[in-house]
Amino acid sequence: MQEAHTTKSTTTEPSTPVTVKATDLKREWPSGFTLGPINFEAKAGETIAVFGKNGAGKSTFFQLLSGSIDRTDGDLKIFGSKMNPDASTLRRRVGYLPQESTLPEWTTADEILTYAAKLLELPNPDQMVEQQLKRWDALDWRHRPICKSSHGMQRRIGLAVSMIHDPDVLILDEPFNALDIVNGRTLQQAIKERSRHGKITLISIHTPLLAAEICPRAILIEAGKVSELTTWSSLSLTERSHLIETRFFGGGL
Amino acid sequence: MKSATLLNDALRPILTQDIRRLRASLGHLLTTGLATSVVIALFMYIFGDFIGTKLPLINQGIADNAHFYFILAAILFSASALTRWIRTILYEKNGWLYSLKMFGQTDHHLAYLGTMVSGILITLGLAATCFLLDHLFGPLLPSHYAMTVILIPAAVVYIRRSGFKAIEKKQDTPHSCQNITLPPLISWRNSRVMSGNWSGANLRVLAALPILFGTTSLANHSPVVLAQVCCLLGGIILSWTVPFLVAEDLRATWIERQSAVNHDQWIGAWYKIFLDWAKPLFLTTAFLCFFALGVSQATTAAPFAILTSPVLTLAIGQSLLGGLLAAFPVWLAPAFIMQIDGRNVMTNIVLLTLIGIFAGTAIIAVPWLAPALFFLNREAHRYQGGRFARGSYN
Secondary structure, three states: OOOOOOOOOOOOOOOEEEEEEEEEEEOOOOOOOOOEOOOOEOOOOOEEEEEEEEOOOOHHHHHHHHOOOOOEEEEEEOOOOOOOOHHHHHHHHHHHHHHOOOOOOEEEEEHEEEEHHHOOOOOOOHHHHHHHHOOOOOHHHOOOEHHOOOOHHHHHHHHHHHHHHOOEEEEOOOOOOOHHHHHHHHHHHHHHHHHHHHOEEEEOOHHHHHHHHOOOEEEEEEOOEEEEEEOOOOOOOHHHHHHHHHHHHHOOO | OOHHHHHHHHHHHHEEEEEEEEOHHHHHHHHHHHHHHHHHHHHHHOOOOOOHHHHHHHOOOHHHHHHHHHHHHHHHHHHHHHHHHHHHHOOOOOHHHHHHOOOOOOHHHHHHHHHHHHHHHHHHHHHHHHHHHHHHHOOOOOHHHHHHHHHHHHHHHHHHHHHHHHHHHHHHOOOHHHHHHHHHHHHHHHHHHHHHHHHHHHHHHHHHHHHHHHHHHHHOOOOHHHHHHHHHHHHHHOOOOOHHHHHHHHOHHHHHHHHHOHHHHHHHHHHHHHHHHHHHHHHHHHHHHHHHHHHHHHHHHHOOOHHHHHHHHHHHHHHHHHHHHHHHHHHHHHHHHOOOOOOOOOHHHHHHHHHHHHHHHHHHHHHHHHHHHHHHHHHHHOOOOOOOOOOOOO
16 A cells, blocks of 8 residues: 655645745754654644654654744744744744653642743633633642643643644654543643644654544654655554554555 | 683673673764763863973964964854854744744745844854954964855855745744743652762762852962862863753653653753752852952951952952852752763762862963853753754663
């Protein structure tokens, strides 16, 4: 089941405005690893699964999109403006939860979320913090030190931090790790809700069936190159899962 | 046989791991080694007895050659530093021309203005450099002046070309928040990282010991240089807290990065924090030195002998120098903390120690070199720009 490598979105209407546009985007590291050149578009309301082996360049791709690092070459525009580490106003419209979302040990969920709200200059920080704690079922844990919390609880707080400002573009790097069934479902609902409100979500997932269920579009990162899984949207859930397994295991699973 | 197998089984994985680790960090090790060698070599060169005793013995021809190449290198270095500085003030973010561009000035006007201003500035800067070199190290040769004249248009062309590229890259970028984000960044670090880091807290206590010993020893008629060296030692030990605090901070900086904090804002918070440490340390150490010198004078001469004009001037100068030596390493530390790897505590401790010893002994030897610390700070800060994201764990 071979896939054609194109960059066109197949899931949204052609009239939907392009929110994220990368043109020949490239990032080179001193170690020799190069991501790109990438040509990628995402339109309002899309939820995109990002597949790739470890070390393929997913994190670099996410860091570029979130403006954490600058590009070496090419162009990256979000809402028509150039994205780079100095684009503070633009960067605030992008949320990013990295794979290793370590939190300061002796702080509490309440303190971390309040801090994030202050950094983002949210108009009503207390209300936002309360809302996120409620959503992630962490109200009872709000004053407990992070180092006394479970891994799952820390992940929920990480998710709350990345979603506290309801960003227009949200990048989640393996967000389902360590989440229990209930909070996994909460995250799924949050992602679907975002899509309904016209917001973009990119998710790195290693579970094909889960990706098939929540993401109408999928891309693949291999050895620093991004390619679109063009037939993804027309497949059933089982077929989508099978497609991913075929790509990674060559049908030998 | 059994013991040989045991040894093989036990040692082999350890050795393999060590070799693997060595290979992975070879680049960092080489860089650190090279930088250390350069600093030590410079240190030996400047502060050895080479200039005082051996230089006159060297053959005149070699001395002339050394003089020629030293002046040439100094001119080239000055031209390079001036070029980067002018490019920054004109074209980088918040630079003059960058601001004009944002206000809609045309490229033609900007190019003309930029060429004029950079030409004037580089000419003045290089003229001042030649004047200083001529007075400090003897007369400049015609070839030195010729080189200077060639460097002026080259620098102007470089500034113009690279400056416009920088503007183009940053254009269409909505940015703000520089000052608004800083207070929460600072208060968060002050309240969390400072109080929770035990290594940092212990080092702060340890740093106070040599400073107290050095300043109080002045009252017992100890040589002033001993007190100054003790102040410098205390300052260097205090600067070791910076690697611990920054390494711990880098573990969770994804929160800041996803909140649009950039390198300048993040390192700016650390600058402010350590400046707030350095200021009271400078004043306290200077006061302790002055007080101890007063006690020392009172026990040898009249009770208020320190208040007589020549003694007072000398005492104030020595006290300020003591304060500076204690305070500058911690003030300078943020400019060097991301040079190699912010996460590597030991590397940064070695780096800060070498810089502290090098700069501190230079200031003890020639106190008028103290203003060079500002230049060092600025250049180092600029060189490590943008490494916040690269130095993070996540």
